[in-house]
Amino acid sequence: MSKQVKMGILGLLLVIPSFLLLFVIVVIPIFISFKESLTNKSGGYDLSNYMYLFTDKLMRSNIIFSLKVTLISVILVLIVSYALAVYMRFNNGVVVRWIRGTYMIPIFIPSVIATYGLIQLLGNHGWISRILLLAHVESMPRIIFDMKGIIIANLWFNIPFTTMLLGSAMSAVPDSIIESAKDVGASGLRIFFRFLLPLSYKTLLVAVTFVFMGVMGSFTAPFLIGPNAPQMLGVSMEQVFSVFQDRNLASAMAVFTFLLCSVMGYFYIQSMIKDENVRPQ
């Protein structure tokens, strides 16, 4: 046996455990759901569940609502996280030390507790409205049981990790580049769009993928603080599955959600592969 074959076998052995895990907990369930989603009421196979998913008024509004929440969340998370990461990269002092020490806290708070915390804080009779009342502000926009509440919860859940990702990308940008750009008179914004953004583009893509999938698949926060209708896909899926007990429709929703997320995954993997090929051998 040549050395190359031996190495090949070793490589395979190393890959097999993770592949198997992936196969059993991801690939097989996807196929089962896909098959379920094509099963109609009378046991035959057709596209009736998907037809219902895209033609029913309620379902369609759920899909649009989920996409809207996800899109807004992704954009807001990126803006805030970039601002934090850039600020931490180029400044020093007490404020930066405070941000560094505290921005990870949301990761360590269980999501149910954080969600109830948000309800207590932002609810109609919550802390904020009580404080505002002291300042004679009588009415507050409805945040809990509304899309705004879900988006705020998503910011809370996603900003820490995204900031961490972007922060590491920022620290990989050499000082010399920034300094030489400054020397020839580039403004702060220009440095950001011409250097920082392109240099952290790959991490940005990773962050977008993670936030998109996280928000799309979220359940706890939208269940507890979302409106009754339209619902996020995760909440609606749970309701269709365990309350209406329409397993086939729930599967169709799951497959659709999976497709949405895999589109994001596709772009992400594409750019990774491109990057691998560009690298000098």
Added chain:
Amino acid sequence: MFRKKTAITLMSTFAIAAGVLSGCGSNNAPANSASSNSAAPAKPTEITLYVTSSQNVKDYWDSIIPKFEQQTPDVKVNLVFTASGTGSQPTYDRIAAAKQANKSSGEIDIYEDNLSYVTRGQKDGLWETLSTDKIPNLSKVDSATMKDIANMAVPYRSSAVVLAYNSDKVKTPPANLDELYAWIKANPQRFAYNDPSTGGSGNSFVTTTLYKTLPADAIHSSDPSIEKQWDQGFATLKDLGKYVYGNGIYPKKNQGTLDLLASEEVDMIPAWSDMVLDQVAKGQLPNSTKVAQINPGFNGGPSFLMVNQLSTKKDAIYKFLNYVLSPEAQTVVVNQLHGFPGIQISNMPQEVQDSFKGAASGFRSFNIGDLDKEVNKRWQSEVAAQ
């Protein structure tokens, strides 16, 4: 080369998968034989209790089971708790599927749920018939109740959906549905009921409205032809949407509306009597909170414990059920769970008898079976999404 690699990958995948799967199989075998042998005195018999309810009921079992195990060292009770609204159907399906597949009890020995599951299991032949010579304390239960359910289950606690209201704001509570609707319209945004698919109190408000003009015995029928007569009720609910909390916000779960009552965002809600009384006692709801039943009443009735006919551990189960019906355990139902006791009230200590004068009456037992699913479905598309 590439093909060879793929072939090797696939083959090893199958080999390992087969190994893993057969490993699972052989692990199961000794576990099964162990449980059937466990009647031996050295090791306590383990019985599994499945409960579908709210947190307060879980707290109740968490305090009852250790007391029982202390008194009866040869029986150990495993509690499996599933959240209200979603847990019952899958558990029932599991028992039924295990019977159909001849796989004995499906590891579920005792199952707790409401009347509809007692009657369904009776039809499907899933429950064991219980008698006083096996469970002496069963004689303390009202014999009429036991006759209704053909001795198929043990009613161990009761509760009912009531109107919970803030008595500082509401002096005289509505006495019937029409007065309630009038109150809701006269006090916009001060009434809330929860999403009916997430808890029984909102569900009961919805069902009571749907069956308002229907014949009295319709609430015991699961005949799908009744569905057509719901239209008027759904129209009412849709119309009420403009007047309820947040112009059409229905919080999730039974606790969701109680939270609104506690923060004084609303003044009246339908709620489970035991949850209200419990939370008033703990100070989570203000002392001004009072309860009232309307006429005809909301849904209510006992919760039952059913014994899986195919369980192999009947002796241990009967010991446990006998303890649950003892005045000692029933006092915990009253004091901790704030439910109505399952045994006749004359068996209870005098102070318990006094505290329930007039409170535990007026509710109706709805038993509409699978139609409940349709209620939730239509509510979601016609009322929530208006």
